[in-house]
Amino acid sequence: MFRCRAAWISVALVAACVGTAPFANAADKEPLTVNWYHKAQFLQPVIDQFSKDSGIAVKVTDAYDNFDTDVILVSDYKSLTEAKKLGSFEEIRSPDLDAIVPARWRDRDGNWYGVMLRARAVIYNKAQVRPGEIKSYRDLADPKWRGKIALRSASNMYNRSLLASMIVHDGYASAASWAKAVRDNAGERAEYSGDTGNIWRVAKGEFALAFVNTYYLCYEIAKGREQANGLKLADTLGVAWLDQDGAGQHVNVTGVGVRSGTARKDDAMKLVRFLLSKQGQALLSQNVFKYPVRSDVAPSALLQSFGSFRADELNLNDLELHYDEVDGIYRSVGWRAWQEE
Numbered sequence: 001m002f003r004c005r006a007a008w009i010s011v012a013l014v015a016a017c018v019g020t021a022p023f024a025n026a027a028d029k030e031p032l033t034v035n036w037y038h039k040a041q042f043l044q045p046v047i048d049q050f051s052k053d054s055g056i057a058v059k060v061t062d063a064y065d066n067f068d069t070d071v072i073l074v075s076d077y078k079s080l081t082e083a084k085k086l087g088s089f090e091e092i093r094s095p096d097l098d099a100i101v102p103a104r105w106r107d108r109d110g111n112w113y114g115v116m117l118r119a120r121a122v123i124y125n126k127a128q129v130r131p132g133e134i135k136s137y138r139d140l141a142d143p144k145w146r147g148k149i150a151l152r153s154a155s156n157m158y159n160r161s162l163l164a165s166m167i168v169h170d171g172y173a174s175a176a177s178w179a180k181a182v183r184d185n186a187g188e189r190a191e192y193s194g195d196t197g198n199i200w201r202v203a204k205g206e207f208a209l210a211f212v213n214t215y216y217l218c219y220e221i222a223k224g225r226e227q228a229n230g231l232k233l234a235d236t237l238g239v240a241w242l243d244q245d246g247a248g249q250h251v252n253v254t255g256v257g258v259r260s261g262t263a264r265k266d267d268a269m270k271l272v273r274f275l276l277s278k279q280g281q282a283l284l285s286q287n288v289f290k291y292p293v294r295s296d297v298a299p300s301a302l303l304q305s306f307g308s309f310r311a312d313e314l315n316l317n318d319l320e321l322h323y324d325e326v327d328g329i330y331r332s333v334g335w336r337a338w339q340e341e
């Protein structure tokens with residue numbers, strides 16, 4: 001063991017013993033930090049298993065795109081790109097993780113890995129829409145849905161990434177005409193809400209259709225909102241998986257990265273690897289209601305109850321240069337950039 005005891009020790013060594021070493025020890029006892037942006041309590045069971053297996057204490061925060069935790073979880077490709085531009089991530093490219101996460105769902109420069117997938121599907125009111133009537137995003141452009149579509153604001157990153165993917169697949173003109181038709185179908189004086197608000201507006205029959213990330217259905221069930229609202233979502237809502245005969249259902253990632261400059265990079269990488277392990281992926285799907293990025297892990301039973309789908313294989317990195325076009329389209333068609341919640 002190294003001891004600081006001799007009178008001949010240099011000033012530098014004294015500083016190392018008296019100053020640095022105790023601080024390093026104290027830092028080791030601080031919990032590693034990670035955020036979950038849909039309430040920390042939902043990620044907690046996943047993290048508890050990691051702490052049990054690794055002996056590493058972890059604190060889960062509710063931080064949303066603050067990029068200030070040792071391990072950073074971000075909910076959409078667009079925000080991941082912004083964090084990368086801010087220099088918030090350490091490069092963590094690893095051959096073993098590259099082998100687990102397909103290139104289309106990880107940063108091409110190794111700054112982050114997709115860790116879970118979300119699907120932005122369409123939900124419909126079963127009394128107003130027949131099963132199979134909605135097969136594509138394009139179907140929502142049909143004028144027969146005038147006044148029947150509940151929208152979320154255009155500044156929402158889920159909607160921005162959705163339209164960016166349409167530009168990549170079908171070109172600017174096609175995406176613009178789709179956005180105009182869907183905006184028109186929301187009615188002249190459209191009222192906007194978040195995904196959660198739109199779930200209940202459709203469930204109660206106020207609207208026939210809305211776009212929703214399906215994990216919000218699970219959160220509403222987990223939070224006991226069915227009892228509070230006096231109806232079971234499965235009774236009144238259907239989920240339409242889209243473009244199964246074409247490009248596939250639009251998906252996007254929750255990405256995981258390690259904060260630039262963290263003193264806990266080794267422990268942070270252990271957590272990243274755990275989240276991408278078979279066990280971690282299954283726990284994530286059960287507790288935060290998203291789809292595993294690993295093809296060898298099944299989605300949770302609750303997710304499977306909504307049915308299965310073929311995901312779009314578009315490489316998310318291809319979205320990067322299209323967000324200005326997206327914002328221009330939404331502005332030009334009057335798809336509002338804010339919402340009332």
Ligand SMILES: [Fe+2]
Nearest residue numbers: 038075213216
């Ligand atoms: Fe979300």
